[in-house]
Amino acid sequence: MSNLPANLKYTKSHEWVRAEADGSVTIGITDHAQEALGDLVFVELPPVGKSLSAGEEAAVVESVKAAADVYAPISGVVIAQNSAVVDAPESLNSDAWSAWLFKLQPSDPAAIAALLDAAAYQQAIDAE
C-alpha cells in the first residue's frame, strides 16, 4: 500500500524506526497500530539514559479501549522523549508518522538494516 513511508523501517509489533543523520534512531507507532487501538488517551515513555535491549518493553500507549506495549526495535540508550505526545496522546491518532515517541542511540547501527522495509511490513499487516 502506498501510504507506508518508504524512508522508514518497521517491526512486526508495529513500531516505525527512522535512522537520523546523526546516527540516532527515532521511534513511533505505525498508523496501523493507532487505528487498531482507537482513541489514545495515555502515553508513558522511557526515561532518557535508560538502556534498552531489542524487543524489550520500552513505552506504553493506552487507548480508551486497551493498553499496548511499545518495544525497542533495536538495542540502545534512550537519548530523547517526546513530551508533546505525553501531553496530547490524541496526536498519535491524527498523525502517527510525525508523533514520535522516543529516540535511541543504537548500540549496533547495523541492526537497523535488519528491520522490515515498507513492503515487508505491509505483508506482515496483510497477514494479520
Next chain:
Amino acid sequence: MTRETVLNAAHRAAGAKMVDFGGWDMPLHYGSQIDEHHKVRQDAGMFDVSHMCAVDLAGTDSRAFLRRLFANNVDKLQSPGKALYSAMLNPQGGVIDDLIVYFLDETHFRIVINAGTADKDLAWMNACHAEWKHTISLTARRDLAMIAVQGPNARARALTALPELAAADALSPFFATAIGDVFVARTGYTGEDGFEIAIPAERAATVWQALAAAGIAPCGLGARDTLRLEAGMNLYGQDMDESISPLDAGLAWTVDLISPRDFVGKAALLAHGQKHQFLGLLLEDRGVLRAHQQIFSAHGEGEITSGSFSPTLQRSIALARLPLGIAIGDHVEVDIRGKRLAARVLKPVFVRRGQALI
C-alpha cells in the same frame, strides 16, 4: 458463529469497526469513540442494541412468577408502562443477569435481558417455570430490533424523525408505552435522557436511517461503555456475575430484603450479608484504570471491576469492589504495571445529564 443484528449492513456501510461482543458482531465505533461519547453527552447519539433480548411474559400468574424470580420487588410496578431494574439471582445469591422489566398490564410484562446471557437466562426462566407451574408463557422476541437514542436532544430529534411516535413525548422517565407495533421506553444506559425503541426487525434499517437524518449520531459499544461507566451503571460479566452477590456489586438498592416475599437467592443473601463495598475511583496520577487492577488500602485489598478513561472528566475513573470500612474521600493505591498510583474513593456516579458530579 457470531450472530448479526438486522442493522449489521448499515453499520458496515457507515464504516464501523466491528467487534465480537457476547457472540454478536457489533460496532465498536464509527471512527472515534470519544467523539461519539461527547455527542451523547451534548446532543444525541444512537446505539443498535438489538443483540439484547426482549422476552414477553404473559398469563394470569405473571406477577406471581416475577415476584419469586427477581431480587427487586415487582409489586413496585403498579402504573401501566412503569419499568423496574432488577437482578435475577441463582439460589447461591449470585447474579444470573441484570435486566429491566416493564409492566404493561396484569397479564403482560416485557423483560429485556443482556445479549451474552440471553440463552442461559431463558433456560433458567423456563426451569423455574417448569418447577413452579404458574399459568404463564415466555416468548423471546428475536423478531424485534432495538435502538437506544440517548442525549439531551435525543427525544426531540427522535420525535422529529418518527412523528408517528408523538405520543411518546408524554412519557415520564422510566416509563414505556406501545404505539402500534413499536414499543418506546424512556430508559437508557448512558446517564442521559432518551428513548429505547423496539421495532419489528424488518423496519429497523428504515428507522435507523430516519434517526440519522434527524441528526442523531450512530455510536458504538465503545462509547456505550464509557458513558455507562461515567453514569456509574454496572456491566454484567464485568462488575458482577454468578459468583458475585448483588450486595457486593453496588446493587443493594435493587434487592428487596424488607418485604416478607421470598425470591430465589434471598436465603443466601441473608445468610452471607454484605462482604464488600462497591464504589467509584478517580485516578489522581496520570494513567488509565482497568478492570482487574489490584487496590491497596488501610482496610485491605480490593479490585477494579470496570475502569477506563472518562472523556467527560478527562481523567481515569473506575468502579471497584473494596473492603468494608473504606469511606468516600479516602485515598487508596492502585497497582498499574507494578507501580502504585494514587486514587480517591468517590460515590460511583461520575457524570449524569451532562454534568460532572465530582
